[in-house]
Amino acid sequence: EIVLTQSPGTLSLSPGERATLSCRASRSVSSSYLAWYQQKPGQAPRLLIYDVSSRAAGIPDRFSGSGSGTDFTLTVSRLEPEDFAVYYCQQYGTSPRTFGQGTKLEIK
Amino acid sequence: EVELSESGGGLGQPGGSLRLSCAASGFTFRSYAMSWVRQAPGKGLEWVSGISESGGSTYYTDSVKGRFTISRDNSKNTVYLQMNSLRAEDTAVYYCAKSRGVAARYYFDSWGQGILVTVSS
Numbered sequence: 001e002i003v004l005t006q007s008p009g010t011l012s013l014s015p016g017e018r019a020t021l022s023c024r025a026s027r028s029v030s031s032s033y034l035a036w037y038q039q040k041p042g043q044a045p046r047l048l049i050y051d052v053s054s055r056a057a058g059i060p061d062r063f064s065g066s067g068s069g070t071d072f073t074l075t076v077s078r079l080e081p082e083d084f085a086v087y088y089c090q091q092y093g094t095s096p097r098t099f100g101q102g103t104k105l106e107i108k
Numbered sequence: 109e110v111e112l113s114e115s116g117g118g119l120g121q122p123g124g125s126l127r128l129s130c131a132a133s134g135f136t137f138r139s140y141a142m143s144w145v146r147q148a149p150g151k152g153l154e155w156v157s158g159i160s161e162s163g164g165s166t167y168y169t170d171s172v173k174g175r176f177t178i179s180r181d182n183s184k185n186t187v188y189l190q191m192n193s194l195r196a197e198d199t200a201v202y203y204c205a206k207s208r209g210v211a212a213r214y215y216f217d218s219w220g221q222g223i224l225v226t227v228s229s
Binding site for chain 1: 145152153154155167169170203208209212213214215216217218219220221222
């Protein structure tokens, strides 16, 4: 299976700053089938990005995704207070679909 | 608005069985694949099982193959997860998720609120 490794484990930033989250795959992700999710405590995950860079419905344009092959990035251009949460990447090009272990974005 | 509502969780005995249900509304259920994704306490997300729009194709992660069975009833807008031979490591919050993608290459665009399954004697 493809192992996804997210870094950093925890990212401490202030509102208004730019956040860059990394997701590295153990081998190439097929056809750019990579998604990003946001999860807040006690809530279900929410889809942010699919197909590496397509924003899901209702997701603000401060969220963007990029990358290819084995290296992918989620960028939040200007952090809002509601953006502090845990973020997961997921590949869905190869079975089984796998998730990264998550990056916690916390308020500095 | 898409709504997914899980039920049927709770305490299960090791070696025992539980059946989860997920009632869907707000979209044309028969047109979408569905999946179950779980999250052990304090841990990350793990895809468990998926089922195609018609129910004709089903998919499982290796750790549940032969123990869990996913099914759906398109007349009731409901997807199920029959969980047999439960193990302590099946303890998790189980999410029902509306699935997108082609040829079972699923990502998950809507999620239920989740239901807790605890396996313990």
